[in-house]
């Protein structure tokens with residue numbers, strides 16, 4: 284029996300207590316911005332500046348926030364288990380809290396890459412680079428001469444890391460879902476790949492669409508929910 288394997292699927296709720304907004308709660312990002320304008324591939328081709336400004340703002344905000352105890356407790360799981368964090372978040376808080384294996388399904392806001400091709404998921408990881416918390420503006424070009432764009436999976440684009448994420452969930456003894464409304468596919472369907480004998484937990488203060496009776500819902504915010512999960516794990 285090797286080390287326990289845990290797949291942690293996180294969404295914006297895990298970063299809420301760091302002060303970063305979620306998307307669909309009251310006052311969330313999508314209450315103030317139309318995702319089809321600022322976070323879709325068609326929005327990008329319609330108005331690159333609007334999209335660049337939206338992510339410049341997200342990136343600047345990230346500079347001022349810190350990981351919270353939930354990120355730290357998720358990172359601490361690595362002391363006792365083989366952990367894969369599969370996040371829909373584009374922030375870098377899991378890494379800054381110490382998680383060493385993080386799959387960003389929807390990209391990373393501190394990274395950019397050249398825009399290329401008609402539908403823009405044809406790129407190589409070699410072209411991606413980290414700009415930290417700096418702005419990217421119209422006219423900022425990549426070495427290949429094309430406009431730099433956020434390394435974000437826009438609505439309407441493929442999710443290149445999905446297959447890797449599925450593999451991690453299929454290997455897991457425990458699937459832990461933290462702070463996602465499970466409304467955006469394919470990320471929302473990932474937990475369905477859990478093995479029949481795997482345990483599934485979800486930490487969320489709200490009622491979430493549980494589609495399987497075996498899912499244990501820890502109805503709490505991420506920090507205190509994670510404390511309860513750790514207690515459960517120690518039993």
Ligand code: APR
Pocket residue numbers: 293294295296297299300305306307308311318371372389461462463464465466467486487488489491503504505506
């Ligand atoms: N602790 C834990 N969960 C919380 C907290 C908290 N403090 N506050 C809110 N939540 C929960 C909400 O109840 C909700 O279920 O976090 C979830 C946030 O849901 P969304 O705002 O929809 O965020 P998310 O599920 O990550 O969105 C998925 O949508 O727009 C796209 O690409 C974007 O990655 C994002 C994706």
